[in-house]
Amino acid sequence: MGDDAVTAQAIIQSLASGLLMGLLYGLIAVGLALIFGLMDVVNFAHGEFLMIAMYVSFFLFTFFAIDPLLSAPLVAAALFVFGAVIYLLVVRFAMRAKANAGMVQIFSTFGLAIVMRGLAQFFFTPDYRSIPQSWLGGKTISIGGIFLPEPQLIGALVSIAAFAGLYFFIHRTDFGRALEATREDPGAVALVGIDKNRVFALGWGLGAALVGLAGAIMAVFFYIYPDVGASFALIAYVTVALGGFGSVFGAFAGGIIVGLVEAVTALVLPPSLKSVGIYAVYLLVVFIRPRGLFGSM
Amino acid sequence: MTALLETRGVWQRFGGLVANSDVSISVGRGEIVGLIGPNGAGKSTLFNLIAGVLPPTQGSILFDGDDVTHMPAAERCQRGIGRTFQVVKSFETMTVIDNVIVGALVRNTVMREARRKAHEVLEFTGLAARADVLASDLVPAEKRRLEVARALATEPKLLLLDEVLTGLTPTEAQTGVALVRKVRDAGVTVLMVEHVMEIVMPLVDRAIVLDLGKVLVEGKPNDVVRDPKVIKAYLGDRHAVGA
Amino acid sequence: MDKTFAARRRRDLIIAAVLAALAALAPLFVKDVYVQNILILTLMYAALSQSWNILSGYCGQISLGHALYFGIGAYTTELLFTKFGVLPWFGMLGGGVIAALIAMGLGYPFFRLRGHYFVIATIVIAEIGLLLFQNWEWAGAAMGITVPIRGDSWLKFQFMRTKLPYFYFALALCCLAWFVTWWLEDSKWGFWWRAVKDNPEAAESLGVVVFNSKMGAAAVSAFLVAIGGAFYAQFLAYIDPESVMGFQFSLLMALPAVLGGIGTLWGPVLGAAILIPMTELTRSYIGGSGRGVDLIVYGALIVAISLALPQGLVSLFSRTKAKNQIKGATR
Numbered sequence: 001m002g003d004d005a006v007t008a009q010a011i012i013q014s015l016a017s018g019l020l021m022g023l024l025y026g027l028i029a030v031g032l033a034l035i036f037g038l039m040d041v042v043n044f045a046h047g048e049f050l051m052i053a054m055y056v057s058f059f060l061f062t063f064f065a066i067d068p069l070l071s072a073p074l075v076a077a078a079l080f081v082f083g084a085v086i087y088l089l090v091v092r093f094a095m096r097a098k099a100n101a102g103m104v105q106i107f108s109t110f111g112l113a114i115v116m117r118g119l120a121q122f123f124f125t126p127d128y129r130s131i132p133q134s135w136l137g138g139k140t141i142s143i144g145g146i147f148l149p150e151p152q153l154i155g156a157l158v159s160i161a162a163f164a165g166l167y168f169f170i171h172r173t174d175f176g177r178a179l180e181a182t183r184e185d186p187g188a189v190a191l192v193g194i195d196k197n198r199v200f201a202l203g204w205g206l207g208a209a210l211v212g213l214a215g216a217i218m219a220v221f222f223y224i225y226p227d228v229g230a231s232f233a234l235i236a237y238v239t240v241a242l243g244g245f246g247s248v249f250g251a252f253a254g255g256i257i258v259g260l261v262e263a264v265t266a267l268v269l270p271p272s273l274k275s276v277g278i279y280a281v282y283l284l285v286v287f288i289r290p291r292g293l294f295g296s297m
Numbered sequence: 298m299t300a301l302l303e304t305r306g307v308w309q310r311f312g313g314l315v316a317n318s319d320v321s322i323s324v325g326r327g328e329i330v331g332l333i334g335p336n337g338a339g340k341s342t343l344f345n346l347i348a349g350v351l352p353p354t355q356g357s358i359l360f361d362g363d364d365v366t367h368m369p370a371a372e373r374c375q376r377g378i379g380r381t382f383q384v385v386k387s388f389e390t391m392t393v394i395d396n397v398i399v400g401a402l403v404r405n406t407v408m409r410e411a412r413r414k415a416h417e418v419l420e421f422t423g424l425a426a427r428a429d430v431l432a433s434d435l436v437p438a439e440k441r442r443l444e445v446a447r448a449l450a451t452e453p454k455l456l457l458l459d460e461v462l463t464g465l466t467p468t469e470a471q472t473g474v475a476l477v478r479k480v481r482d483a484g485v486t487v488l489m490v491e492h493v494m495e496i497v498m499p500l501v502d503r504a505i506v507l508d509l510g511k512v513l514v515e516g517k518p519n520d521v522v523r524d525p526k527v528i529k530a531y532l533g534d535r536h537a538v539g540a
Numbered sequence: 541m542d543k544t545f546a547a548r549r550r551r552d553l554i555i556a557a558v559l560a561a562l563a564a565l566a567p568l569f570v571k572d573v574y575v576q577n578i579l580i581l582t583l584m585y586a587a588l589s590q591s592w593n594i595l596s597g598y599c600g601q602i603s604l605g606h607a608l609y610f611g612i613g614a615y616t617t618e619l620l621f622t623k624f625g626v627l628p629w630f631g632m633l634g635g636g637v638i639a640a641l642i643a644m645g646l647g648y649p650f651f652r653l654r655g656h657y658f659v660i661a662t663i664v665i666a667e668i669g670l671l672l673f674q675n676w677e678w679a680g681a682a683m684g685i686t687v688p689i690r691g692d693s694w695l696k697f698q699f700m701r702t703k704l705p706y707f708y709f710a711l712a713l714c715c716l717a718w719f720v721t722w723w724l725e726d727s728k729w730g731f732w733w734r735a736v737k738d739n740p741e742a743a744e745s746l747g748v749v750v751f752n753s754k755m756g757a758a759a760v761s762a763f764l765v766a767i768g769g770a771f772y773a774q775f776l777a778y779i780d781p782e783s784v785m786g787f788q789f790s791l792l793m794a795l796p797a798v799l800g801g802i803g804t805l806w807g808p809v810l811g812a813a814i815l816i817p818m819t820e821l822t823r824s825y826i827g828g829s830g831r832g833v834d835l836i837v838y839g840a841l842i843v844a845i846s847l848a849l850p851q852g853l854v855s856l857f858s859r860t861k862a863k864n865q866i867k868g869a870t871r
Binding site: 106110237286 | 837
């Protein structure tokens with residue numbers, strides 16, 4: 001009896017942490033989904049966007065003592081500019097490739113990822129860094145015997161707020177509608193005088209800003225180093241593909257599924273195998289629905 | 298003698314939409330048959346059912362005496378059904394000759410023979426001069442011709458042509474018409490889908506008019522064009538008027 | 541017309557033979573072990589990339605999970621050798637066969653996937669393989685396997701005193717992969733693959749069984765890559781999951797083909813000849829600082845080539861040739 005109670009408690013505990021982490025995964029991945037939906041491009045440097053956001057947050061803390069929670073909007077803004085610039089400098093040209101278009105997009109963004117990692121090593125060294133003391137770092141709250149780490153809890157709330165904001169933005173603002181129209185028919189959009197390149201640049205900015213928000217929160221409780229993006233990039237791709245490429249809501253749902261599956265796998269299998277659960281679920285889902293859960297068939 | 302192709306009570310539903318309802322047609326050996334009708338009549342659906350893109354919801358399709366209802370497209374091609382696509386699907390990164398070789402490999406396992414067959418077909422279809430050009434560099438009319446050449450290289454008994462004459466200039470259309478005749482004279486049965494009647498009527502031996510997923514009328518082209526039901530069906534379709 | 545085609549095929553074969561002969565003479569002039577090492581790796585990656593190119597270049601199914609087959613080749617060889625005393629040559633063949641069977645087994649579900657869903661599935665399956673090997677105690681888990689030293693012999697394919705036998709094996713493997721590609725290029729399979737890559741629906745309508753085409757390409761590709769993995773394991777005399785199944789191998793197989801010209805006969809060799817020495821040299825001369833300059837140079841080059849030459853470096857050659865000879869456009 002007592003053991004059962006403990007087990008049940010442990011299961012609820014890990015599901016709760018899994019859910020929080022899942023919401024954060026959703027926030028990490030949604031920028032990828034947004035960009036893909038807009039222009040059919042998978043950004044293979046997405047993990048590096050996250051890495052840069054974490055460093056920006058770290059330096060704002062180290063040099064200006066701004067708490068990551070406060071600096072999150074600044075990080076998002078910085079990443080917005082960064083994303084738009086990357087589009088204008090590189091991706092714009094990758095879109096023009098007449099031959100092997102898919103290949104060019106994969107490898108140009110991939111090369112970009114390597115450059116960004118190299119630059120991070122060059123300027124910040126390969127050392128692991130962390131933000132030693134922040135408002136949320138290391139704190140937990142207990143709700144009915146379930147312990148929830150505060151950074152993840154706030155992260156989850158930020159994620160929900162960001163998705164709500166994104167929903168509002170896409171459906172209620174002029175730019176959101178332009179974004180939606182461009183993804184449906186870029187050719188027709190040009191006819192009504194919307195500059196496709198501007199919309200794409202802003203789309204990249206927005207996608208990067210969202211992963212920037214995620215990075216700011218991750219910086220509170222995760223080590224910061226040049227390769228940190230790689231560990232989250234594959235999870236982000238799986239999250240987006242699970243939800244269905246291009247579906248913003250799919251990224252939200254995909255994130256939650258990935259977080260929960262990861263938590264459950266960690267209960268059953270040794271911790272070193274916790275990602276196997278995520279990968280297996282991805283394969284299972286696409287074998288049944290080759291375009292993900294919410295992707296258009 | 299039995300018909301080369303026969304559909305028996307074919308139905309195709311997409312969700313609540315009925316694209317073909319109880320369609321029974323037959324195509325005799327050596328005929329040129331036109332499958333016509335206004336937009337949304339179900340021509341393309343029927344065409345795809347015969348080509349094997351998807352199986353019908355109900356009914357059966359017989360080819361050369363065999364039931365091919367559930368046979369995949371590749372196997373139908375091996376049996377002798379060749380087809381073209383309304384929206385051309387050339388192998389863009391391959392040369393014209395290589396495009397045709399893919400088709401020729403169905404009946405020729407030795408590369409040298411397949412290559413010779415492909416050259417022969419290019420000669421036949423008037424593309425010989427363009428053999429070594431990339432398919433992506435062809436002009437639209439040539440791409441249509443390549444579609445026909447590729448299908449002919451599979452040495453079909455039945456050639457399915459999907460709007461090969463639509464959208465061509467009058468001169469191009471005339472060469473197209475001549476090619477279809479030449480194909481039939483070489484012993485290949487032709488079933489062609491066309492939207493615009495004027496183009497096909499002089500060419501076909503028999504016309505089948507589809508409307509709202511059903512066979513409306515079938516018969517000699519001259520009788521079909523005068524049929525009040527056909528005129529009414531086409532008048533209801535604004536796009537075809539004046540075309 | 542057929543004559544120019546046959547002449548071009550013959551010319552490719554002659555160029556390959558001359559290049560192979562020149563490469564075989566290289567050890568006469570190159571005595572430096574470090575440089576020999578680079579040559580061996582270059583030949584190996586050329587062979588791997590050539591094999592990768594069969595599935596991903598010719599048949600158009602972009603795999604970023606070929607590290608799985610590489611690792612399977614390496615592990616099959618070393619597990620058979622250390623646990624059962626089976627000679628590496630049999631392990632090599634066995635690894636190739638197992639990899640081909642796994643590739644075909646995976647093909648059933650995988651080949652229904654399109655585009656990015658397929659690419660991600662290949663990455664994911666290789667990650668699963670990596671994680672499983674890292675946790676498989678019998679196979680040495682994350683610690684890996686050290687190949688016992690039994691003295692230099694061709695029988696055990698093991699050489700400590702000289703690297704030359706490895707060099708010649710790598711050269712032979714590279715020639716084999718090239719020749720298989722050359723031979724398949726003008727065969728029913730080669731045509732089927734290119735047709736499937738360009739337009740599967742049209743291919744199907746011309747009697748091409750699309751699924752079988754992909755399966756064939758996957759099997760050949762996986763088999764050859766696993767042979768490469770077996771070679772690499774013998775060459776290092778030590779394997780662990782990360783060093784034979786890590787994602788970087790999937791990448792290093794794809795990159796030479798992409799940079800040299802994907803889906804072309806000469807692309808992988810050309811790409812490897814430039815990329816691998818560059819990787820090794822930047823790593824040892826600028827990478828030693830640990831400051832990532834090698835990564836910056838390397839990444840920038842990938843971006844630059846993929847943007848400037850979407851059809852790879854071979855397109856530089858064919859463009860000039862196209863002026864003299866209409867036929868050159870495809871190569």
